[in-house]
Amino acid sequence: EGDKVLSGSINGEGTILVRTESSYSDSTASKIMKLVNESEGKKARSERFITRFSRYYTPFVCIAALLVAFIPPVFGIMELSDSLYRACMLLVISCPCALVLSVPLAYFASMGSFARHGILIKGDESIQNLASIDTIAMDKTGTLTEGRFSVRKVVSYGISEKELLSMAASLERSSSHPIASAIVESADENILPASNVKEIPGIGIEGIVNGKTVKVGNSRILPSIEETDEEGTVSYVAEDGKLLGYIVVRDEIKEDAPEAIEAMRKAGVRSIVMLSGDRVERVQKTAEELGLDKAIGGLLPDGKLEAFESLMQKGKITAYAGDGINDAPTLARADIGIAMGGVGSDAAIEAADAVIMNDDISRIPVAIRLAKKTEILVKENIGLSLVIKALVFILAIFGITNMWAAVFADTGVLILAVINSLRALFWKV
Numbered sequence: 001e002g003d004k005v006l007s008g009s010i011n012g013e014g015t016i017l018v019r020t021e022s023s024y025s026d027s028t029a030s031k032i033m034k035l036v037n038e039s040e041g042k043k044a045r046s047e048r049f050i051t052r053f054s055r056y057y058t059p060f061v062c063i064a065a066l067l068v069a070f071i072p073p074v075f076g077i078m079e080l081s082d083s084l085y086r087a088c089m090l091l092v093i094s095c096p097c098a099l100v101l102s103v104p105l106a107y108f109a110s111m112g113s114f115a116r117h118g119i120l121i122k123g124d125e126s127i128q129n130l131a132s133i134d135t136i137a138m139d140k141t142g143t144l145t146e147g148r149f150s151v152r153k154v155v156s157y158g159i160s161e162k163e164l165l166s167m168a169a170s171l172e173r174s175s176s177h178p179i180a181s182a183i184v185e186s187a188d189e190n191i192l193p194a195s196n197v198k199e200i201p202g203i204g205i206e207g208i209v210n211g212k213t214v215k216v217g218n219s220r221i222l223p224s225i226e227e228t229d230e231e232g233t234v235s236y237v238a239e240d241g242k243l244l245g246y247i248v249v250r251d252e253i254k255e256d257a258p259e260a261i262e263a264m265r266k267a268g269v270r271s272i273v274m275l276s277g278d279r280v281e282r283v284q285k286t287a288e289e290l291g292l293d294k295a296i297g298g299l300l301p302d303g304k305l306e307a308f309e310s311l312m313q314k315g316k317i318t319a320y321a322g323d324g325i326n327d328a329p330t331l332a333r334a335d336i337g338i339a340m341g342g343v344g345s346d347a348a349i350e351a352a353d354a355v356i357m358n359d360d361i362s363r364i365p366v367a368i369r370l371a372k373k374t375e376i377l378v379k380e381n382i383g384l385s386l387v388i389k390a391l392v393f394i395l396a397i398f399g400i401t402n403m404w405a406a407v408f409a410d411t412g413v414l415i416l417a418v419i420n421s422l423r424a425l426f427w428k429v
């Protein structure tokens with residue numbers, strides 16, 4: 001009673017009475033979406049090499065063609081017809097089609113490869129940033145963990161573990177809380193009938209099972225209980241004032257998370273950090289199990305954004321991976337935001353630059369490797385276009401080549417760039 005309920009909160013333990021104190025514009029959900037919009041506006045957009053290069057390329061080519069066309073005849077070096085022919089060759093060679101199209105072609109083809117690996121990437125700039133990741137921060141629940149609770153340990157006193165689970169599930173089946181659901185699922189179908197079931201606010205739940213009063217909840221269900229140091233959420237079970245045991249429930253770390261973390265390091269990620277709204281102790285424990293460089297817990301959406309921005313000041317290109325609406329502002333602020341699409345909220349997916357469609361965290365290092373391959377492909381296409389064009393351009397100035405070579409330097413190079421880009425469709429990582 002008297003607790004503050006944030007908009008977007010989920011009530012999983014019965015009926016509550018809530019008094020509205022703020023309009024939507026002042027609500028937490030509204031503030032989160034406002035942070036998303038502000039964060040998107042802060043993103044730095046690097047200029048493309050081709051855009052910078054074209055500022056000098058086009059004027060240079062036009063001036064060179066004019067000089068070749070009119071300077072030699074003025075000094076009697078060659079006939080006007082010959083100089084005009086060479087100037088025309090220069091213009092054909094310098095046509096920027098291959099140069100301009102080869103870059104988007106490489107990105108377009110690589111996006112198909114990303115999609116084939118279950119990754120949705122939003123634009124070529126996202127690929128550029130992904131290839132240069134220096135630091136990555138991740139949410140815990142749903143990103144590094146499964147996002148669902150399961151029973152990890154059962155300790156019983158005087159009765160079997162099966163009986164303890166059955167007794168707890170008999171009460172918990174009336175609750176929709178994730179922890180209750182985990183206990184009920186673990187008990188399978190061995191659930192006893194219960195009556196007079198009611199919740200004890202801030203403590204747990206109680207009812208009558210087999211004619212005896214049974215309580216399930218935290219350590220306050222009995223004054224004599226000493227809390228255990230078990231990792232996870234502990235639900236104690238008592239019958240007629242006697243402790244029968246306890247059940248440890250926790251969110252499982254994804255099976256492939258440790259391998260994914262190691263793969264990220266091999267892909268060139270220097271620092272891996274976890275940012276979470278969960279309890280600090282639990283966050284630190286998870287970080288130790290995964291071998292992360294740093295972990296910060298107990299964060300609200302704005303606090304998570306502030307913590308992430310401090311990381312951005314230390315890293316070169318900083319990424320963030322998350323799935324909830326509370327991750328949306330940070331996903332939008334990141335140089336590259338990665339949303340876990342399967343369980344992710346619409347706000348998180350909308351704010352992200354890349355979406356992992358099957359929630360497989362091992363797809364993140366795959367995405368980094370694909371991005372690095374794409375950048376190599378882009379450089380190959382640019383280099384191929386510039387080298388061939390420059391070579392034929394010089395030969396044309398001295399009259400060593402002909403118009404067919406000029407056509408090859410234009411259309412032929414474009415075809416070569418297209419063929420080279422198509423390799424991306426068959427990449428295996």
